[in-house]
Amino acid sequence: MADVPTLDLKRQYATIQAEIRVAIERVCASQQFVLGPEVEALEAEVAAYVSVKHAVGCASGTDALWLALAAAGLGPGDRVITTPFSFFASASSIVRAGALPVFVDIDPETLNLDDRQVRTAVEREARNKATKVKALLPVHLYGQCADMTAFQTLAAEHGLALIEDAAQAIGAKWDTKPAGSVGVAAAFSFYPTKNLSAYGDAGMVTTNDPNVADHMRRLRNHGSPERYLHTEFGWNARMDAIQAAVLRVKLNHIDDWNVRRRNHAQAYTHLLQKAGLITQDTSAKAPETTTANPPKSSAFPVQVLTTSHHAFHIFHQYVIRSERRDELRTFLKSRGIGSEVYYPIPLHLQPVFAYLGYKEGDLPESERAAKEVLALPMFPELTQEEIEAVVGAIADFYS
Numbered sequence: 211m212a213d214v215p216t217l218d219l220k221r222q223y224a225t226i227q228a229e230i231r232v233a234i235e236r237v238c239a240s241q242q243f244v245l246g247p248e249v250e251a252l253e254a255e256v257a258a259y260v261s262v263k264h265a266v267g268c269a270s271g272t273d274a275l276w277l278a279l280a281a282a283g284l285g286p287g288d289r290v291i292t293t294p295f296s297f298f299a300s301a302s303s304i305v306r307a308g309a310l311p312v313f314v315d316i317d318p319e320t321l322n323l324d325d326r327q328v329r330t331a332v333e334r335e336a337r338n339k340a341t342k343v344k345a346l347l348p349v350h351l352y353g354q355c356a357d358m359t360a361f362q363t364l365a366a367e368h369g370l371a372l373i374e375d376a377a378q379a380i381g382a383k384w385d386t387k388p389a390g391s392v393g394v395a396a397a398f399s400f401y402p403t404k405n406l407s408a409y410g411d412a413g414m415v416t417t418n419d420p421n422v423a424d425h426m427r428r429l430r431n432h433g434s435p436e437r438y439l440h441t442e443f444g445w446n447a448r449m450d451a452i453q454a455a456v457l458r459v460k461l462n463h464i465d466d467w468n469v470r471r472r473n474h475a476q477a478y479t480h481l482l483q484k485a486g487l488i489t490q491d492t493s494a495k496a497p498e499t500t501t502a503n504p505p506k507s508s509a510f511p512v513q514v515l516t517t518s519h520h521a522f523h524i525f526h527q528y529v530i531r532s533e534r535r536d537e538l539r540t541f542l543k544s545r546g547i548g549s550e551v552y553y554p555i556p557l558h559l560q561p562v563f564a565y566l567g568y569k570e571g572d573l574p575e576s577e578r579a580a581k582e583v584l585a586l587p588m589f590p591e592l593t594q595e596e597i598e599a600v601v602g603a604i605a606d607f608y609s
Contacts, residue, residue, distance in 0.1 A: 214587050214596045216548030217403060221591035222467075226459055233455035240451070245431075248451040252458050253414070256398075259461065260380075260390040262416045264423035267449035268430050271377045271399020274413035275303035277447065278395035279345070281415075281425040282371045284309045288344040291331055292375075293323040294557040294568075295576040296349040300375050301557045303397075304347065311566065312343065313558040315573040319516035321529075321583070323348045324575075325360035332368055345371040350379035350389050352552070352585075353405065353471075353526035354517060358384040358392045365393075373397070377413075380406045381468045383522035390416040395426075400457055405471070405526050406464050412453040470590040471525040474597060478528050478586065479514055481601040487512040487608065511608045527552060531582040538607050539584060545603045550585045 223230070237248055249267045257265040268274050284290060286308040292300055294313040301311040314331050317324040328346065335343045346365055348356035358374075365372040374396035376382070379389040390396035400412040417423050428435050433444030482488045488510050513531040517523045529552070532538050539549050556576040558568035570577065586600055 213546035214548060214592075214599055216550050216585070216587050217589050218591065219402065219407070219589075222589070225591075226463065229459045230456060233459050234452055237451045237455045243451050244448050246451050248458070249449045249454040252449075252454040252461075255458060255461055256414055257416060259464075260388045260396075260416050262391050263418045264416065264420060266415045266417075266423055266426040266430065267454060268413045268415065268426075268447040269449060270411040270447075271397060271401060271404075271413040272299040272303060273430065273445070273447035274377075274397035274399065274415045275299055275347075275373075275375060276306045276445070277415050277426045277429055278373050278397050278417075279303055279307040279309065279347075280429055281417075281422045282345065282373060282394045284345055284371070289335065289342060290345045290347050291323075291328055291343055292347040293349050293351070293576075294559075294573050295321055295553060295579055296351065296375065296557065297377070297553065298557065298560070299377075300347065300349050301563070309344070311557075311563070313566075313568060313573060313576075315575045316579065318575045318579070320351070320354060320356075320518065321515060321579055322351050322354065322356040323361075325357045325364070328361070329364055332364060332370070336368065343368070343370060345373055347373050347375055349375040349377075350382055352515070352529055353379050353382055353524040354515075354521045355379060355382050355384035355389050357518070357520070358387065359520070362392060377401075378404065378526040379524065380404070381464055381522075382524045385520050391418075394419065395422055400453070405468060405524060406457065406460055408453040409456050410450070410453055412449055412457065467590040468524040470592075471528075471588060472523065474588060474590075474592050475523070475525045475528050477594060477597050478601065481598060482512060482514065482530075482604070485601055485605040486510075487601075487605060488514055512604065525588060527585040528588045529583050529585050531579070532584050532604075533582075533608075535582050535584050538604065541607045542600070542603055545599075547600055547603055548587055551580075551583060552585050553583075554580055556580050 253265040284307045288309040290304045291312045295316045304311045372393035374393045376389040376396045377399035382389040395417040398414040400408040429444040430447035433442035511533045
């Protein structure tokens with residue numbers, strides 16, 4: 211059969227081409243290309259979708275993280291706990307706000323930030339009068355929310371700002387709460403590879419606090435509350451109207467696309483079980499958590515990540531942990547099957563963060579995950595035949 215790409219945006223465009231052209235023409239006819247009514251409409255629609263009072267459009271997911279941190283009052287001398295197993299922007303945005311990232315290891319089952327280790331770190335820092343943690347920045351990795359019940363409790367107990375990195379998680383939920391509705395603020399990315407994707411860079415911050423929202427609106431526009439008046443140093447982080455128009459079209463489809471992703475994840479897990487690559491899952495699950503993975507066993511060459519019973523996972527990525535990961539990836543490529551590694555170097559070992567003093571072995575679960583994870587093809591238009599081809603190739607590799 212034909213090659214199986216990791217992502218194919220052309221298939222999606224073919225289904226919404228007419229809607230997209232109408233939306234872009236609407237912006238061109240208006241000649242309002244930066245911020246304006248189109249962005250304001252998207253902000254209102256995203257706020258309603260995420261069940262919050264305010265949404266602030268910006269130029270990228272990275273800008274969204276910085277805006278959330280800055281508007282929450284983070285600055286020089288402050289320490290922010292986050293995960294080392296995420297995209298660079300999760301930590302670089304903390305530095306951009308003037309604060310210091312504190313990396314805590316991940317839960318090996320979900321690869322999300324481990325709330326138990328975070329509690330230990332917060333309590334340890336609280337005893338150190340020379341330093342103080344001011345915020346928590348959990349990342350909803352691969353489309354599954356981190357344990358927001360635990361992080362909310364911890365934030366309340368210690369007076370911490372809770373900021374969600376929901377870049378990969380629009381449409382996800384923790385219990386009944388949508389991703390982006392729990393913390394002081396939350397950052398979303400609309401990079402072209404995301405579940406809800408622009409035709410370029412774009413981002414959004416959500417919050418229920420009107421003061422935080424107003425502050426972010428000033429910060430994204432050079433710290434300006436009105437034209438040519440600047441009350442603080444901000445940034446040019448404004449959203450383009452064409453990106454907002456594209457996103458408004460796609461927002462109407464996101465629930466359907468996320469359902470398809472969840473179905474694909476369930477198909478992958480079923481086929482991996484059937485091929486004898488992972489253990490059989492015998493535990494009972496509620497209908498909304500049927501994509502949770504089987505228990506792990508060293509007797510099998512592949513493991514899939516755990517989906518919490520509290521999580522509505524929207525599978526931005528379907529990720530396995532695999533023995534001989536790099537060899538497997540090379541083999542899949544020889545079969546015309548795409549894959550990707552998210553992420554090959556944990557953040558605490560990135561050269562730019564050497565000044566923080568972390569060394570190899572400090573965060574072992576993140577380091578082990580970086581050597582084992584492999585994202586398989588995942589997008590709404592993926593076919594059952596393609597999923598079968600991917601699993602068949604993995605089975606051939608390990609046979």
